[in-house]
Amino acid sequence: MQKAKSRLKQLNLENNTITDDIKTDFPVGDFPDRKKSSSASLVMHLKHLPTLILSLFFYFLLFIVFVNFDPSSLKNIVLQNSYFPVLVLFFFSNFFLFSFIFLNSFKGFIYSLYFLLIFFLKIQHVVFDFILIISLIGFMLIFELSWKLGIKLFKNN
Numbered sequence: 001m002q003k004a005k006s007r008l009k010q011l012n013l014e015n016n017t018i019t020d021d022i023k024t025d026f027p028v029g030d031f032p033d034r035k036k037s038s039s040a041s042l043v044m045h046l047k048h049l050p051t052l053i054l055s056l057f058f059y060f061l062l063f064i065v066f067v068n069f070d071p072s073s074l075k076n077i078v079l080q081n082s083y084f085p086v087l088v089l090f091f092f093s094n095f096f097l098f099s100f101i102f103l104n105s106f107k108g109f110i111y112s113l114y115f116l117l118i119f120f121l122k123i124q125h126v127v128f129d130f131i132l133i134i135s136l137i138g139f140m141l142i143f144e145l146s147w148k149l150g151i152k153l154f155k156n157n
Contacts, residue, residue, distance in 0.1 A: 044103050051100040058093035065089060083123055091116045106147075114140045 065074070065086060078084040094115050099108030118136065126132070 041103075045100070048100055048103060051096045055093050055096035055100060058089055058096065062086070062089040062093055081124070082120075087116060087120060087123075090119055107144075110140065110144055110147075 071083070074083055074085055075081060091112055094112035095105075095108050097108070098111040099105045102108060102111075114136070121128070
């Protein structure tokens with residue numbers, strides 16, 4: 001019977017390197033995986049740069065709306081007392097920004113909905129007390145976790 005080959009990394013004390021059958025030698029304390037992941041993250045962010053540009057465009061449109069239009073003229077468009085055009089611009093600007101930051105459109109959608117809800121409640125003059133803030137945070141966390149767990153459950157089947 002033949003002895004199985006060890007899968008543990010061997011420490012070579014002579015030149016301070018770790019050897020492995022699959023990987024090449026690298027100095028102890030150097031983490032090439034971390035360097036690869038940071039460069040890969042930079043490449044992914046550069047690849048999704050148009051979402052940041054779209055976000056800046058929508059923030060610029062939001063700025064133009066705030067500077068050039070009277071709030072009472074925007075107040076009753078589509079829905080009564082809703083400031084709908086401002087809310088739409090606010091949602092899209094945050095959606096593209098958070099999608100760029102997290103490199104995940106679902107997280108961008110969730111966080112932009114969360115901030116849209118807070119902004120809408122602030123426009124409607126809702127008083128933000130401790131219980132409301134905790135319930136909003138809890139709602140966001142429960143929604144995101146249930147969505148992720150639901151996706152994982154369906155992927156396993």
